[in-house]
Structures are given as structure tokens and as C-alpha cells.
Amino acid sequence: MESFLKQKLQQDFLDCIAIDKSIVMGNLRTTEGTLILFDLLDHVKSDIATMDKETWELLNQAERKFMLDCAQRKYEIQKDRRIKDSSDKRSLELELLREDYKTCKELLYFIQNLCWKQGWFQ
Numbered sequence: 001m002e003s004f005l006k007q008k009l010q011q012d013f014l015d016c017i018a019i020d021k022s023i024v025m026g027n028l029r030t031t032e033g034t035l036i037l038f039d040l041l042d043h044v045k046s047d048i049a050t051m052d053k054e055t056w057e058l059l060n061q062a063e064r065k066f067m068l069d070c071a072q073r074k075y076e077i078q079k080d081r082r083i084k085d086s087s088d089k090r091s092l093e094l095e096l097l098r099e100d101y102k103t104c105k106e107l108l109y110f111i112q113n114l115c116w117k118q119g120w121f122q
Contacts, residue, residue, distance in 0.1 A: 006120050009047040016040045037104040062110050070103040
């Protein structure tokens with residue numbers, strides 16, 4: 001059973017990587033890709049929770065930190081911004097989206113290192 005769970009975790013993680021590569025290559029818009037990444041990361045987190053509770057708790061702590069950092073960066077981007085027209089609004093939306101995407105990437109790297117240390121990616 002453990003082998004099945006490892007394979008599922010590996011496949012779910014590879015799905016995340018495939019979406020990330022599609023975003024980077026321009027085959028998938030960042031807007032949709034980021035939403036998909038957040039959804040797929042939920043699958044990966046669920047796999048980890050099933051396999052090891054302590055690792056899952058570490059992941060939750062890291063995720064909370066990444067999300068707080070993201071919220072702080074987004075606040076800094078927005079705080080003194082004056083939107084004059086739709087172009088400014090779209091520019092702001094793209095900057096905020098980049099922060100969400102950056103958070104996804106941080107979470108992916110953290111998960112990769114965590115799973116490697118646990119021996120699930122060897």
C-alpha cells in the first residue's frame with residue numbers, strides 16, 4: 001500500500017511540475033495555471049497527510065508562512081497605488097498574480113525538498 005501512496009504522490013507532484021512548465025513555456029495562461037497549481041497542490045498535500053502526519057504538519061507551517069509572506073508582498077504592491085484606468089488595473093492584477101504564482105513555486109520547492117528528505121522521491 002505504501003508503494004501505491006508514493007506513486008500517487010509522485011504522480012500528483014509531476015502533474016504540478018507539468019502545469020508549471022506549461023506556464024513557463026507560455027502554453028497556459030498564468031491566471032488559469034496558478035489556479036490549477038493551487039488545486040493540484042491540494043492533492044499533493046492530501047497525499048502527504050495520508051503518508052505522514054508530522055511531515056504534513058511541517059508542510060502546513062511552511063504553507064502558512066508562504067501565504068503570509070505573499071499577503072504582505074501583495075499589500076506592499078497595493079498600499080499606495082492609485083488606479084487611473086483599466087490599464088493600471090490590469091497591471092496591478094498581473095503583479096498580484098505573479099505573487100500568487102511565486103508562492104506556488106515556493107511551495108513546490110519546499111514539497112520537493114521535504115519529500116526527498118523523507119525518501120519518497122528516491
